[in-house]
Amino acid sequence: MKQIEKTQRIRDLLTASAGDVDIDALRVYEAIAFNTLPIRKEHFLYKGARADRNFLLEMAAELKRESRPVQIQHDKEPLPIGRVFHGEVKDTGVDSELRVLFFLDPTADAQATKIEAGTVDQVSVSVMPKQLLNSKSGFDYLGPEATSEHRWTGVDSEGNQLGKSGVYAQMRGLANFWEMSLVGQGGAQNARIVTRDKSHFGESYERLAASGIDPNSLVLNATATKETPMDISAFVADLTAKTADLTKAQIDLAAANTKTTALEATIVERDATIVDLNAQLEAAKAADVAGITAGRDAAVAALSAVAKNVLTKVGKLDVELPTDVAALSALIDEHSAALVIKAGGTSQDTPTDLSSTPALRASSFRRAR
Template sequence: MKQVVKTPDILARLRAAVGNDIAVDNLAVFEAIALNTLPLRKKHPLYNKSVVDRGMLMEMAASLSQESVPLQVMHDSEVLPKGRVFHGQVVDTGANSELRVLFFVDETETDTIKKIDAGTVDQVSVSVLSKKIINSVSGFDYLGADSTFDNVWTGTDPDGNTLGENGCYGKLVGLDVWFETSLVGKGGAQNARIVPRDQAHFGSSYQKLAASGLDPNIFILAASTRNDQMDLTTLVASLNEKSVELALKVSAFSALEASVAGKDTEIAALKLQLADAAKPEVAAELATVKTDLEAKNAELAVAMTALKGIATKVTTAAGKLNITVPETVPEIEALLTETTTNMAALLVAGGKAHDAAEGEKNAAPANLGAFRVRKN
């Protein structure tokens, strides 16, 4: 028989947990090692050979003074609990420490009580969240802000140290939430079992336990070997913030990917144009156009030279010497227009212009008196 004798201290703890109005004399009370600092025997990537820090055990014990924990069977929280875990204390056993707890089973659960007393149901498992999981080699926190999904899924830190390999292990530090304790066939924590009465720690003397302040965090350790696969439902719920962040990054990546696809289309079109330009018939056509353009430029140069020559002759004929002929057609045209207009004004009747010699003759008639001989 494994039921613990209900001392006055245990009865006081019971009444504090369930209330003074509840009859506690008929409740079956048992003692168990809920968790300890020995390496865990789970295959979960974060808990493979990991150990629980003694301080976390202390926080678990202290939390029971604030609120009792449901006692389930095989971590099945969909059914009502069969009892409650109502008191705990950390006990040091050599190099290791263990969390001893007291739990009661409802008096209506006669079959469960009989199986525990008979040793058929012998082990327990806790379902808890720790504040941190620290890599023993690098100090990397798998629950920290720098942790990625790859770190969680593989148990490997950024330096390549994998939990459970080559002496590397995880250290569970700090308590987040203690969800429940279950009766199980085999616990994930070594020696997590219901102890016989003669090995019980609790008796007539108790120590007061101090509560510790706790910070919220993620990941549940269900310390049983029943299911070593990750609880995806719990994981997704606890990683909601990171999931949203990942979704936003995926959306941004999709938009970038679409933009790159558009650029790829433009590049493909340009490549087609370049390919067309490289075709022999296109190259021949471009060569012909180039030749025609060079011929036109040559003709234009000859025409410009001739036009400048005509402008020089016209200005010279108009008496405008040392005139610099402009370099553009519009300027040459303006010069010719001005010059021919002035020339038209100098034309005389009959269509003959006065030349310079004739002008001088008309302007200054010869004085023949100078050649007359005076007669006496």
């Protein structure tokens, strides 16, 4: 029997992590999720790699902050079958190990059966350290000085290769802890589901496994699988081809930028021409308006003089003159009819009955001698 008893402490931990759920329906298990022993994984960075005790403590702290999913073989596609909800670091005298509690939900009958039968008894975590230090030189494969070649080969700047001649990667600082999975063989030595009599927590728990998220090759999925080594020559050839493509693209971009600059200059010149033409048009309009206004004012002045003369001759001295050409012309036309010259040299406004005019005496024009 591998399920552990749900003590009151475990029930409290479940409630704190999962909330208001049917605790009695959950199967709880304990597992050694990770430890400080060398990792048995054929990977150019993680072969023989070791986590320090602080790394395990950070994983335990993350579980207090948020539980992690239990997956199968780091397959992130299906939904998890349970959760890892608690962890503690235990020192054995040989190494330090992260003991975790996980539960399986009621739908995971098949997985629970395999655990109880011993068919599935190992686990694997999916984690990412903040630093991967070469044990000999201290070179950080995740640091700013590391190149893709360092990471793909495991060789540092001094020629020390991880996994050879006793050189290994030291995992320092936890960057990410994604999940724990049920696996056939774990990458961490002794990473397995423990039996009830060897339980650190002394409780009956559901199976411990985590959901796998493997975003890139630097993530440690701690299963004992062999990584396919990279063909460096093919990698370099591919990189060279990509560099040539990038160079051509940069040349094309430079030519396009030159053309764009020329077009922008043409646009600026065109806009300047438009501004100049608009200014000339506005000046012409202003000149036309001024000329028309001056001509109108001159015509009004001339017609006003004529109108005054006509009105004076017809004896209308108190008429207010209009100020526009049309009205002045109409006024002149209206009163000009009275100024038509008759036969005999008189105009229509000259009196015709001269007999009524007093006769001037010749003596009026004589001088005294």
